[in-house]
Structures are given as structure tokens and as C-alpha cells.
Amino acid sequence: MxxxxxxxxxxxxxxxxxxxxxxxxxxxxxxxxxxxxxxxxxxxxxxxxxxxxxxxxxxxxxxxxxxxxxxxxxxxxxxxxxxxxxxxxxxxxxxxxxxxxxxxxxxxxxxxxxxxxxLPVQIGDFTDFYVGIHHATNVGRQFRPDQPLMPNYKYVPIGYHGRASSVRVSGHPVIRPSGQRKPPEATEPTYSPSRRLDYELELGLWIGRGNALGSPVPIAEAGGHIAGYCLLNDWSARDLQAWEYQPLGPFLAKNFLTSVSPWIISADALLPFRKPMPPRPAGDPAPLPYLDDPADREQGALGISLIVTISTEAMRTAGLPLHILSNGEASAAMYWSAAQIVAHHSSNGCNLSPGDLIGTGTLSTADATGQGSLLEISQGGKAPITLPSGEQRSFLEDGDELTLTGWCEASGAVRIGFGSCSGRVVPSR
Structure with a gap:
């Protein structure tokens, strides 16, 4: 630091x-x-x-x-x-x-x-992590009530390789994806447009200096490889994902579009808003040595306020204000720090390159006001939300526009922001 x-x-x-x-x-x-x-x-x-x-x-x-x-x-x-x-x-x-x-x-x-x-860079690779522990717990509880988190979650930062070719800058339309979907009551899958389209509130990390193949980035040096940050929405088709994700994880449910805000907020600009990483709950394992650094424990968290808003066609026609879906803070959501993400990504010798993009995974707070996806907010569709127009939503409909915003405030510092990351859903082609 x-x-x-x-x-x-x-x-x-x-x-x-x-x-x-x-x-x-x-x-x-x-x-x-x-x-x-x-x-x-x-x-x-x-x-x-x-x-x-x-x-x-x-x-x-x-x-x-x-x-x-x-x-x-x-x-x-x-x-x-x-x-x-x-x-x-x-x-x-x-x-x-x-x-x-x-x-x-x-x-x-x-x-x-x-x-x-x-897009500020030509993206060579995109990796999406899963470091939002409250999101992982909320989603895991829907499918595994007795064991929301898998045994490896508190030992290893979980991630998967995304699709760099479909990353787009804020404002690009969200074309509803099609794919195989199989509801629990069906005997066979069908191919159709997704009916459970969702957003994911994330931060993006832009890699600056890379590392040579076979040369891991030590945790104490990992922060120096992060050139800056952005807002990231990894749009998700939950019905496609539920059918396809076993045994290798998401595929068509994720690779149709990822949106990012256009400005790279530098690591230096964020220095006044660094915070200690949240203490791990009693009984949680300490990070393995390659993921543990005293400076990162003291300043590895980011004090970034995050808000997600929605507007529908009916809301815009009626002149109604944006409706807030989520309001939380990144530091309260991340179990693993940005430096730990980079150190783990390269720990097997994987080479990172300038302009690579890394997503944190969905960032949700422990309370319901800061949940970062409709999958959580609507409890998998069981508890639809009512919007100011009287419309209800469990997942996104055509014409819905999602906007992520983020900013930092701290005593003795001037507020800075990330701009916005938005996308409007349009019908499947």
C-alpha cells in the first residue's frame, strides 16, 4: 500500500x-x-x-x-x-x-x-470469482438448506473462467438469451428464451502489470498488479444455469453478456477509502500462508457504497423515479480481498496480462437491503417484489433497465465515484 x-x-x-x-x-x-x-x-x-x-x-x-x-x-x-x-x-x-x-x-x-x-482495454481474459459470502450463503441455502456453503469456500477463493468476447461497456443492450431449460416438473429440457433473467452486482478488477507463466504473484505484491476498479454486472440466466451447471459450472447462463462501467478508478484514488478486512467469525480457518498478509488484513477492504436501481417501461412512461433494489457496501460483502483474488489466481503459475478483467462475484450484505441479485431478493421467485408502478418482479422482463452505481466517502476525504453501469433488456432474437 x-x-x-x-x-x-x-x-x-x-x-x-x-x-x-x-x-x-x-x-x-x-x-x-x-x-x-x-x-x-x-x-x-x-x-x-x-x-x-x-x-x-x-x-x-x-x-x-x-x-x-x-x-x-x-x-x-x-x-x-x-x-x-x-x-x-x-x-x-x-x-x-x-x-x-x-x-x-x-x-x-x-x-x-x-x-x-x-471498453477501456482490449480484454484478453475474464475471470469471475465468488467472494461475496452472504450471496454464496443466500443462494446456497435455497439449494442446500443444511449446508449453504461448500466445505472449500472458506479455504479457497472460488472462481471460474468467463467469456471476454461478450464483455461490453455500460449502455449496451441486454439481449435476452436463449438456451436449454428444464423446470423441475418437466421430464425433458426445451430450448427457449430465458424466463429467469437476473443481474449480479459486482466489482471489476483491471490487471495492470502481468506476471510470467510459472511465476506466481506473492500476496504482498498482488495489490501492485491491480491497476484499478470498475462496476461489473455479470448478467445471469438462472433457469439455464440450473440445468447446465453440473458438473462444470455456468456456461450459456453467463457468457451472453457482462457489462462494465467505462472508467478505471485507480488504486491510488481509492487509498483514502481502504479499510481493514472484516474479522473472520470464530471457528473460521485462517487463510493459508500464500493468502495471508498483515498489510492486506489492515487495508485490504474497500469502502465502496453500491446501489442497484431498476426502471421498467411502465415506470418511465409514468415518469416514476428509479426503484432501489439493493443498497450496501463492498467491504461488508467480500470474504476474500482483491489482493487475495489476484494472488490465488496466479498461485499455480497462471499468467495474468495487462487489461485482464477479474470480477469479484455478487456482493450482497448480511441484511436484505443489500442483496445483489433478484435470485436472492425474490427468494428464487417465491417472493416477488412490487414496484412503484404496481408491477411485480421476480426476475427481469423485457424493457427493464438496471443501473449500478458506486461511490466512496470517508472523513477527511473528498467523495469520489465510479459513474454508472447500466443495461436495458430487449427481447430475444
Whole structure:
């Protein structure tokens, strides 16, 4: 873990007026992303409701960075060292806080509302974990009341390999997937559109520096391989999943779409919001030595507030406000830390690469207000929820739009946010 510096100063303001008091992108955040205005995609930094084109201001940056920051994706930049990432953050913070640079930078600002956002990287691999212990317990209880968690859960961070090709940036439509489904009362499966479409509230980890094949990342170094974080929704077809998942796990139920928010919130920006990992309950095993690190125990958790909202076509037509489905905090949901996820992923020598995406798995809190999926909220469909329009939902219907939002607040720090991650369900093709 690094220490706080002038980029975290709560008194620092920007000459970009919209940044001051912005709920997501004040000068203390400065996330990177890829935007398109006209024909070409470019790397930019979010500041208030604007984006600063980093390729366009290359003369004001370190010449060694120019090539990586002139690419249409962030892969080359993420491959650089954390020291470079920290130095760029400090340089941008200085430029955007000093009015002397306003005349040279202002022509290279563009409104976020005037651009199209892209995936920030070309994703080579996507792995989804299952570190939300309350989600695992809630779901496990529906199928195994006497043993919600499998015996390995508290020893090993559970994960599976997802499908990188179907990861899309926020706003991409959610085409209802089709697949084999077999209700308990049926004797044979049928092929049809999913009837139990669900969302999963997750955080995404973007890998920065990779590791060589055969060279595990030690737990004490794992945090230095995480370039940043995003919001992630691993859309799930629960009826397809129930039929196909044994013995190898999810397949068509998951690989049709994963949505991510467009901005990479750097590990440095999140430093003021680090927290101790929640103490393990009495009787739980201690992590094995390769997953145990004193610094990670003290600062490995992330104080990120997470909210999921829904709107239906009927709600939008009637002008009704968004309805909150989930309201919780990441630190209360994760049994394993981000560093433990990376250390375990590479512990057998698996090589991670710059731009790889790792999902935490669904993050639910212990109480019902923070459950991160409709599978939990509706108790598998047994307890439908009633929306402000009078409609009921157990799972998602066509026209429903889900939005994930996340932000961090702490005493002595300026609030920063993740932006949003949304998707609207459209009929099966």
C-alpha cells in the first residue's frame, strides 16, 4: 500500500468548475477511460463533467508516456509500473488544479455527454470469482438448506473462467438469451428464451502489470498488479444455469453478456477509502500462508457504497423515479480481498496480462437491503417484489433497465465515484 499525497488533498480544487463538488469525478479521482468523438477513439481522463484528451496534451506530459497514451486502448499504459501510474496522476492533478495551465488545456476538454465511451482495454481474459459470502450463503441455502456453503469456500477463493468476447461497456443492450431449460416438473429440457433473467452486482478488477507463466504473484505484491476498479454486472440466466451447471459450472447462463462501467478508478484514488478486512467469525480457518498478509488484513477492504436501481417501461412512461433494489457496501460483502483474488489466481503459475478483467462475484450484505441479485431478493421467485408502478418482479422482463452505481466517502476525504453501469433488456432474437 502506498501513502496519501497531494492528489488526495481535500482542499485541492480544479479550474474545471464542474469538478468541484462533482459526486463522481472531482480532481481527487482522475480515472482513465477510452472515448470517441468523431472517427477515432482516444484515452481520456474524467474531470467533472468533462474529459481531458491525453494524447492531445502529450507535450505537457513525460515523453516516455506518449506512445502508450496515444493508443485507442489502455493496455499499453496499464503494462507500465505503478510508479508511472502514480506519476501521471500527480501530473494531471497539478495541471488541472493550477489556473496557469487553463489556456493550454481547456481546448482539449470535451463534454462527457458529447462522446461515446468504449471498453477501456482490449480484454484478453475474464475471470469471475465468488467472494461475496452472504450471496454464496443466500443462494446456497435455497439449494442446500443444511449446508449453504461448500466445505472449500472458506479455504479457497472460488472462481471460474468467463467469456471476454461478450464483455461490453455500460449502455449496451441486454439481449435476452436463449438456451436449454428444464423446470423441475418437466421430464425433458426445451430450448427457449430465458424466463429467469437476473443481474449480479459486482466489482471489476483491471490487471495492470502481468506476471510470467510459472511465476506466481506473492500476496504482498498482488495489490501492485491491480491497476484499478470498475462496476461489473455479470448478467445471469438462472433457469439455464440450473440445468447446465453440473458438473462444470455456468456456461450459456453467463457468457451472453457482462457489462462494465467505462472508467478505471485507480488504486491510488481509492487509498483514502481502504479499510481493514472484516474479522473472520470464530471457528473460521485462517487463510493459508500464500493468502495471508498483515498489510492486506489492515487495508485490504474497500469502502465502496453500491446501489442497484431498476426502471421498467411502465415506470418511465409514468415518469416514476428509479426503484432501489439493493443498497450496501463492498467491504461488508467480500470474504476474500482483491489482493487475495489476484494472488490465488496466479498461485499455480497462471499468467495474468495487462487489461485482464477479474470480477469479484455478487456482493450482497448480511441484511436484505443489500442483496445483489433478484435470485436472492425474490427468494428464487417465491417472493416477488412490487414496484412503484404496481408491477411485480421476480426476475427481469423485457424493457427493464438496471443501473449500478458506486461511490466512496470517508472523513477527511473528498467523495469520489465510479459513474454508472447500466443495461436495458430487449427481447430475444
Amino acid at each position: 502506498t501513502t496519501l499525497d497531494e492528489t488526495h488533498d481535500p482542499l485541492r480544487t480544479s479550474w474545471v468548475d464542474s469538478a468541484n463538488g462533482h459526486p463522481d469525478f472531482p480532481i481527487q479521482n482522475l480515472p482513465l477511460g477510452v472515448f470517441q468523438r468523431g472517427d477515432d477513439a482516444a484515452i481520456g481522463c474524467a474531470i467533472g463533467d468533462q474529459i481531458l484528451d491525453l494524447a492531445a496534451i502529450a507535450p505537457l506530459l513525460d515523453p516516455a508516456w506518449q506512445r502508450a497514451l496515444s493508443q485507442p486502448t489502455l493496455n499499453s499504459w496499464l503494462a507500465r509500473t505503478p510508479a508511472d501510474e502514480r506519476a501521471l496522476r500527480r501530473r494531471l492533478s497539478g495541471l488541472l488544479s493550477d489556473p496557469a495551465h487553463r489556456a493550454s488545456l481547456e481546448p482539449h476538454l470535451v463534454a462527457q455527454s458529447a462522446v461515446t465511451m468504449h
